[in-house]
Every structure is written in structure tokens, then in C-alpha cells.
Amino acid sequence: MKREEWAVLVKAMKAVYTSPSFLPDQYAFDTWYGLLKDLDYKLLSFGLKKYMQTEWKEPSIAALRKCADSIAPQSTELNETEAWEKVSKAIRNSGYHAEEEFARLPELIQKAVSSPGQLREWALSENVDGTWLSVIQSNFQRTYRAEVQREQERRKLSPDLLKIMDVAKLGGAENCQIENHGEN
Secondary structure (H helix, E strand, O other): OOHHHHHHHHHHHHHHOOOOOOOOOHHHHHHHHHHHOOOOHHHHHHHHHHHHHHOOOOOOHHHHHHHHHHHOOOOOOOOHHHHHHHHHHHHHOHHHHHHHHHHHOOHHHHHHHOOHHHHHHHHHOOOOOOOHHHHHHHHHHHHHHHHHHHHHHHHOOOHHHHHHHHHHHOOOHHHOOOOOOOOO
């Protein structure tokens, strides 16, 4: 979204939310813009309209991101059972072809499985008492559910913040700070 488009949305919000403390100055304008600029203008505009029609209080940055996300076309994530079906199929052919089977799995399923070696290990394990497969399924589904939740949380964040978080994980936390968002 461009600064000019953000200015249009701010004018609309100020027309509805008349409190003088709501986006009171250029610094607030720049900060909000910096935290919302990655969103598509039309998507945020529709999200703002939805918010204005359903909420009575002034929006927060998080509320606007949530509204925009709620009307965005959603990626179709598999549910736990559907994900397990794909893993189960991959296990059957992973004795000798684990890398290829792993590469065919969607990214979230790959994260839950962890590696081609894990597929191979599952494929070569014996189901002596008949419970092994159900234990693996249960553990996989729990891990997959956590990965889906983690991905949903990541989608709420801006690409800039995700990049900063990745840098911090790699030991660069001293360079992670709030910056002036006044520049274009």
C-alpha cells in the first residue's frame, strides 16, 4: 500500500473516530503506516469498512490486520486427517524413496514430519502389536496442529517483522529495534 492510499484510510477513520487521541500526529501516522504498509490497499480498505460496521471502538493495528486477513482469500490448509492421509501414503513408499516422497508433501506437513529420514524410519518400523501406527498418527496430528497454529500466527505479522524475528533467532537480536517508519 502506498502512503497516499494510507492517508485516504486515515481520513476515513478520523471521520468516524473523532477522538483527538486517535492517530494524533505525523509520528502516529508513520508508525501505523509502517506496520500496515505490507497489506494490499483494497484488502485493508474492505477490512476497515468491515471493522467500522461491526465494532464500536477505535481500531488497533492488530484489529485492522485481523479484519483484512479475515476477508483475504484463505489458503486451503489440510485438516489433521487429510494431512495424515498424505503422510500415510508417503510412508508406504519411503523405504527406498523417502526423499522423493518427502519433497512431494506440502510445506506444513514437511515441518510436522521433520525430515525424509523420519519417513524412512516410519516405513521400516514394524507394527508388531498393531498400536504403533496409531501412536505415530496421533503424534503426527498433534505436531501438525501446532504447525498450522504457528503458521496462522505468522500470517498475522508483517513481512518486516518476520524478517526481524528470523534475524533475532540467528543471533542478531542487538540489531532488532523499532525504527522510524516516516520514510517511503
